């Protein structure tokens with residue numbers, strides 16, 4: 001079936017209290033009849049709700065806990081169903097892989113990969129009830145271009161992209177489109193001071209969360225199955241697929257500088 005983006009959204013947005021999530025919530029709210037904001041911390045979600053209006057609801061919970069997924073389904077059902085699931089919550093740690101703690105490694109895969117998969121699974125029956133619906137997974141350029149210090153984060157985001165593609169094909173004869181949006185470096189709290197300093201030293205372009213949210217809104221209204229932010233980033237992702245030795249060499253040259261910032 002062809003994907004026809006809905007004009008009005010009934011949406012679940014995870015990680016809504018964060019940098020990119022809150023910017024998306026602000027842009028999405030005027031186009032939504034119902035918007036459920038999900039995150040662990042109540043304060044930023046409540047503040048958004050007060051700002052955006054009574055069609056916005058808040059659900060506080062940890063997405064790695066099965067009861068949170070069930071509570072989201074219940075809340076979405078009570079709100080009259082949904083036609084948009086935006087899997088945006090995520091965590092990151094820039095670290096030397098050899099000394100990264102196994103608990104942190106598990107938490108990153110749980111939050112960035114398993115949680116969106118299990119939430120999607122939980123909400124598919126409701127999404128199927130909508131005349132047209134979409135699942136949008138927020139990935140990362142690092143899921144398509146492996147980068148030092150981001151081995152686990154990159155693996156989680158590469159997994160999310162693979163999941164998005166396969167499920168999109170599995171649901172190709174349904175009214176649910178599964179789509180993937182990859183931001184590049186963005187100025188939010190997910191990036192440690194070391195990452196910010198490294199990005200500045202490397203001259204890496206960094207978007208504002210507002211710019212990412214504007215691009216997400218455009219993406220929602222379109223039909224492409226995936227997009228990546230930044231012309232240069234799109235070029236490197238393509239090069240990485242076609243001629244990976246070139247990014248190997250370019251990143252090898254940056255490694256000395258990266259190591260100055262990489263926590264050991």
Ligand SMILES: NC(=O)c1ccc[n+]([C@@H]2O[C@H](COP(=O)([O-])OP(=O)(O)OC[C@H]3O[C@@H](n4cnc5c(N)ncnc54)[C@H](OP(=O)(O)O)[C@@H]3O)[C@@H](O)[C@H]2O)c1
Nearest residue numbers: 015017018019020040041062063089090140185186188190
């Ligand atoms: N900023 C970047 O440079 C960048 C680049 C590419 C992709 N991305 C992706 O963009 C998305 C949004 O990130 P951001 O930059 O806006 O980071 P952020 O400001 O840290 O926001 C992430 C949000 O996810 C929520 N979250 C994390 N773990 C959770 C859990 N277990 N259960 C429920 N909520 C959880 C956090 O809220 P609580 O702590 O309240 O739970 C937080 O509000 C992420 O998927 C990230 O990987 C970011």
